[in-house]
Structure formats: structure tokens, C-alpha cells
Amino acid sequence: MASAITRIRASQLSRQIRHFSSSSARYAAEVKSLGVLGAGQMGLGIALVAAQKAGVPVTLVDSSQASLDKGIGFAEKLLSKDVSKQRITQEQADQARSRLSPTTSIEELSKVDFVIEAVPEIPQLKFDIFAKLAEICPKHAILATNTSSISITKIAAATTKDPNDTSASSRVVSTHFMNPVPVQKGVEIISGLQTSAETLETAVAFCKAMGKIPSVSADSPGFLANRILMPYINEAVICLETGVGDRDSIDAIMKNGTNVPMGPLQLADFIGLDTCLAIMKVLHQETGDSKYRPSVLLAKMVDAGWLGKKSGKGFYDY
Ligand SMILES: NC(=O)c1ccc[n+]([C@@H]2O[C@H](COP(=O)([O-])OP(=O)(O)OC[C@H]3O[C@@H](n4cnc5c(N)ncnc54)[C@H](O)[C@@H]3O)[C@@H](O)[C@H]2O)c1
Numbered sequence: 001m002a003s004a005i006t007r008i009r010a011s012q013l014s015r016q017i018r019h020f021s022s023s024s025a026r027y028a029a030e031v032k033s034l035g036v037l038g039a040g041q042m043g044l045g046i047a048l049v050a051a052q053k054a055g056v057p058v059t060l061v062d063s064s065q066a067s068l069d070k071g072i073g074f075a076e077k078l079l080s081k082d083v084s085k086q087r088i089t090q091e092q093a094d095q096a097r098s099r100l101s102p103t104t105s106i107e108e109l110s111k112v113d114f115v116i117e118a119v120p121e122i123p124q125l126k127f128d129i130f131a132k133l134a135e136i137c138p139k140h141a142i143l144a145t146n147t148s149s150i151s152i153t154k155i156a157a158a159t160t161k162d163p164n165d166t167s168a169s170s171r172v173v174s175t176h177f178m179n180p181v182p183v184q185k186g187v188e189i190i191s192g193l194q195t196s197a198e199t200l201e202t203a204v205a206f207c208k209a210m211g212k213i214p215s216v217s218a219d220s221p222g223f224l225a226n227r228i229l230m231p232y233i234n235e236a237v238i239c240l241e242t243g244v245g246d247r248d249s250i251d252a253i254m255k256n257g258t259n260v261p262m263g264p265l266q267l268a269d270f271i272g273l274d275t276c277l278a279i280m281k282v283l284h285q286e287t288g289d290s291k292y293r294p295s296v297l298l299a300k301m302v303d304a305g306w307l308g309k310k311s312g313k314g315f316y317d318y
């Protein structure tokens with residue numbers, strides 16, 4: 001039953017996205033300012049691309065001043081690199097930098113038209129933040145999340161104590177950007193049960209204004225990208241653990257046989273083995289389908305603290 005509803009909803013969404021092209025310029029034009037919450041790996045990239053490509057002022061909020069300083073320093077470095085490679089002029093870099101306003105005060109989001117939340121993947125943290133955003137943001141503002149795996153319907157429900165009052169929950173949507181944001185063109189736009197058609201259209205239009213190529217999907221565990229990618233990575237780890245092939249053979253056949261820039265084990269190291277395991281657990285628990293059982297070796301590597309590139313050791317040494 002649940003999967004039938006998901007299928008109907010996905011086909012409705014794909015019909016909607018075809019209709020969007022005519023109205024997307026109108027909806028994008030309605031977003032005159034952006035707020036980004038969380039200046040980490042993803043939030044910083046989203047803020048910088050919005051300032052550069054969509055040309056809107058961006059209020060960048062983080063609870064940590066150190067994260068803001070690090071993020072802004074990194075943005076300046078990326079802009080200088082673009083100037084030195086003659087991808088943009090110094091004037092364009094200065095304009096983009098001047099559109100970024102870092103702050104530790106979430107109240108600064110009281111005037112923005114569109115917010116994208118990119119704080120850590122902790123459900124209660126996101127629920128609390130969306131309750132707060134519903135309170136402080138303008139009543140027309142779109143409230144978007146960059147979550148990798150948390151249900152959009154649950155995040156939207158956190159904006160109100162009365163489920164029948166959808167004045168805030170209908171403005172909640174997911175804009176799931178891919179890492180690294182300045183490089184990857186794809187973005188998944190996911191509607192919760194409460195999300196209105198207008199919210200979805202505005203999110204699609206704004207992501208296009210950022211130079212991205214949106215794909216629309218239903219609120220289902222893993223959405224589209226991770227529903228497809230994570231079982232692929234997990235299967236590669238199972239092939240290693242059961243001796244079907246060694247590390248180099250597994251990565252080489254996928255890299256050289258399917259024209260991807262890196263094999264699944266190397267990609268898992270780049271994503272983070274803890275992140276891969278967490279997403280597999282969500283797929284497994286929320287669907288109850290044994291085909292999503294996380295590999296034993298993947299769980300053991302996380303137990304050992306071998307998380308991939310970020311910890312210095314994963315399937316490869318860094
Ligand atoms: N890293 C990826 O490859 C990737 C890809 C797609 C989606 N995501 C999702 O994007 C989100 C952010 O991931 P990330 O990798 O950028 O995390 P990160 O740890 O790099 O950054 C999170 C930032 O949020 C800040 N923060 C924490 N609590 C806060 C609060 N209460 N208010 C304001 N700021 C707060 C932290 O100081 C930090 O700077 C997560 O939901 C993640 O699942 C990550």
C-alpha cells in the first residue's frame with residue numbers, strides 16, 4: 001500500500017516538474033534573499049553558489065563562530081581560485097563575497113524569502129530548528145532542509161503543534177544538494193505529505209537559478225540518490241567481505257566498466273563509512289526489507305573507527 005502511494009505521488013511529481021519550466025522564472029524571481037543555517041561542508045557550498053549564480057544576498061547562520069570563520073575563509077579561497085583560473089573576474093568575486101553575511105544569530109532569518117537548513121544529521125536538532133524557523137521567518141518563506149535521510153514529512157510536522165494547521169508545514173521541502181556543492185549539478189527536491197505545489201515549484205525554480213539540475217522525488221527512505229547509491233556501495237563491501245573480489249578488482253571493474261570517476265569502495269571512503277552505514281540502517285529499518293541489510297564488514301569498520309578519508313583510514317590509507 002505504502003509503495004503504491006509512493007508510486008502515485010512520484011508520477012504526480014514528475015507531471016508537476018514538466019509543468020514547472022513555464023512558471024519557474026516567476027517563482028525564482030520571488031526569492032530575493034536566502035538564509036542558510038549551518039556553515040559546514042554543505043551549507044557553505046550552498047551559500048556560495050547562491051551568492052554567485054542566483055545573485056541573492058545570503059545570511060549565513062552557524063551556532064559556532066569558528067565554523068563561520070572557517071567557512072568564509074574557504075569561500076574566499078574558492079573565489080580567488082576562480083579568479084586565478086579566469087573563470088570569473090575579480091569584480092564578480094568581490095560581488096559574490098559581499099553578498100555573504102555571516103552571523104551566529106538565527107533571528108537574522110526573520111526577513112529572508114527562502115531558508116536552507118544544513119546542520120548535522122540529528123533528527124531532534126532538525127525538528128527543533130524547524131519549529132524555530134516557523135516562528136521567526138516571514139509567513140511566506142520557504143523552509144528547506146538538506147537532510148540526507150530524515151523524513152521530510154516528519155520535519156514538516158515539527159513546525160506546528162496542530163497537524164491540521166499546514167500554514168508552516170506546507171512551506172517545508174527538501175533541497176538535497178550533492179557534495180561538493182560548487183561542482184555537482186544534481187539536486188533532489190523532495191516533498192513531504194504537507195508540501196504545497198507552490199513550495200515545490202519555488203524550490204525547483206530557485207535551484208535552477210543556482211545553476212543546478214533538479215530531480216523531483218517522493219518522501220521515501222533514501223529518496224532517490226541514496227536509495228540507488230547506498231545499496232550499490234553496500235553490495236561492493238559484501239563482495240569484498242565474502243571474497244568475490246579484492247578491493248582493487250572491485251573498484252577497477254566499476255571504474256573502467258561503467259565510466260565512473262572512482263570505484264564504490266573509494267567512493268565510500270570519500271563519503272564516510274559512518275554516513276554510508278547510517279543511511280543503510282535507515283533504508284533497512286524504515287522499509288523492513290532485508291535486501292537493505294548493512295554489510296557486516298561495513299559495520300565493523302565503523303566500530304574500528306576506520307571511517308574513510310576523514311579519519312585517515314578506510315578501504316584505503318590516506
Ligand atoms: N557531507 C555530505 O556529503 C552531505 C551530502 C548531502 C547532504 N548532507 C546533509 O547536509 C547536512 C549538513 O552536513 P555537513 O556535511 O555540511 O555537516 P557539517 O558537520 O560539515 O556542518 C554542520 C554545521 O552546522 C553547524 N551547527 C550545528 N548545530 C547548529 C545549530 N543549532 N544552529 C546553527 N548551526 C549549527 C555546525 O557548527 C557546522 O558548522 C546534513 O543533514 C547532512 O546529512 C551531507
